Amino acid sequence: MKHDPITQYSRDLLAHLYRKMILVREFELRAIEERRRGLIPGFIHSCVGQEATAVGACAALSREDVITSTHRGHGHLLGKGGDPKYMMAELAGRSTGYCLGRGGSLHLANFDLGILGANGIVGGGFPMAVGAALAYQMRGDDQVALAFFGDGAINEGSFHESANLAGLWKLPVIFFCENNLYGEGTPQSQQAPIADLALRAEGYGFPGHIVDGNDVVAVYKATVKARVRALAGEGPTLIEAKTYRFRGHYEGDPQVYRLPGELAAWKKRDPIPAFRQQLILANIFDESQIVDMEVSVQAELDEAVNFATDSPFPAVEEALKGVYANTHEGLVF
């Protein structure tokens, strides 16, 4: 798969993949910086190093397809069309954020973009994705649901119940595992007796594929294939993308658990410079076109940070709204 020439893909797609990966990387670095400066009050679980999985997988989806995301979800959201302005505003707890400041990083959601939600609970999104896929199957809609999750989440019971149900009913769902080798602060090797988590798919009656999670085109291609299968009524696919996170589980994580030399070795496989070089070597873009993309990303993020900074905080009473759709006028809950 790796040896396929990238020239077979459209220039638009390749530009999209590169620009989005830069956007994800730089969004994360800005968010980390703005948290340090005090704009962002809560947790950040950055996906620096994992841009290819988020961007490659989302690029294979239609706008109408849905995703469920995770605590490490900024890349997924940007990949699915999230606007950095409203995301940054949400991280800053402002009333202009996607969730009006009520959700924060762990609960970013936007239903118009097919983002059913990041999630603060490891493994929390699986059943939701399966349910959306069930709706599509029942209605005959040409849509799929993709559940992002990590190597830690595959050991949650919710994965078992969801994968079994999806396999049983041949639901149009893609289980997309970002295996970054650590579940929080414990190595994957100490959390599961197998290194290749894709093997688990067989037990649920659907295929599991391993893909190089730092190769955005390979991720895209594997996800396209899984989507075609899902839409054909053949059921789910488990994709295990092998990748690595360059920063801690959360910002502030002392990262005592990493093996010596491991981070440096993975940084040599950073998905972004590798793809940049590929694009230039294949004469798809020249250096100046690439730099233009990089500059435009910085401008977009400047705007996002300014938008968040200038946005008002919600009035505290806003916290009392939005719990129920039907509030039964006059009743206090």
Place this chain on the structure above:
Amino acid sequence: MREISYSEAIREALCEEMRLNPHAYLMGEDVAVFGGVWGVSEGMLAEFGPDRVRDTPISEAAIIGAGLGSAMVGMRPIVEIMFGDFLMCAGDQLVNQVAKARFMSGGKARIPLTIRVTSGAPGSAAAQHSQSPEAWFMNVPGLKIATPSSPADAKGLLKTAIRGDDPVLFFEHKMLYGEKGPVPEDENYTLPFGKADIVRPGTDITVIGISIMVKKALEAAELLSAEGISVEVIDPRTLVPLDKETLIQSVAKTSRVVIAHEAHRRAGPGAEIAAMLAEEAIEYLDGPIIRVGAKNVPLPYGPDMEEFVLPGTKEIIEAIRSLV
């Protein structure tokens, strides 16, 4: 008015709403071919087919979570959890996902999800099949909780649950399934949430009964009326939202109150209602607020022990006598 059972009333509500709304569907363990272990969905597979009346694996988290996901994208799921005790298998989905999704998304998620679940002790079902877990979820903002005590209420409240756009935990008491009563045939008959029912008016004391304890409170009221004690029996119908106004008005009239539920006494629904009355109606009260509930032990298997632990008409009468 024709009389049908609580079970039939629930089935009628399900069928009517599924005929009216093509996006409504029923999913759960043994709900289709079996017709539900309580027989509630008997015949529904034949009418609606296996797509809309679905047997699932024994996977409570997937049942509730898939209900949530399908609701988020436009379906109107009704899911059945066979025993309330099994809600714990779906704890994260129910408490962290279903209840909070709308709020966390800034009020944008729409979650028309009805979770039908049984409660109560059906007789020697022991500690894991007999609980009344309503109060566990009263402490979770984002869920609505209905506890119908009669066939008519079951139909009217279930139709409101299905038509609404919020997640509802709908507790069906196992020992009420066979109870018969008059039920409107009108397919637009619904009952509002948050509106208590004054089941039997009275003047000397208020008994707030929940679910099956409404029936037992009525028995107590009837027995005590022979002694000249006039008992007002009130059914809140929904615990969330709670009709505080009707409860307070009744207490203002009677000055005495007993709260009866089958859940354990400690931190059961009565604890919340008692606290509310203490905060907002203490000036009307001539005595302590008394709660009647199961003793604070897991439900035992043996019939005599079970009867000893569960609250009944006798305990309600004792509570009333201690106040009047």
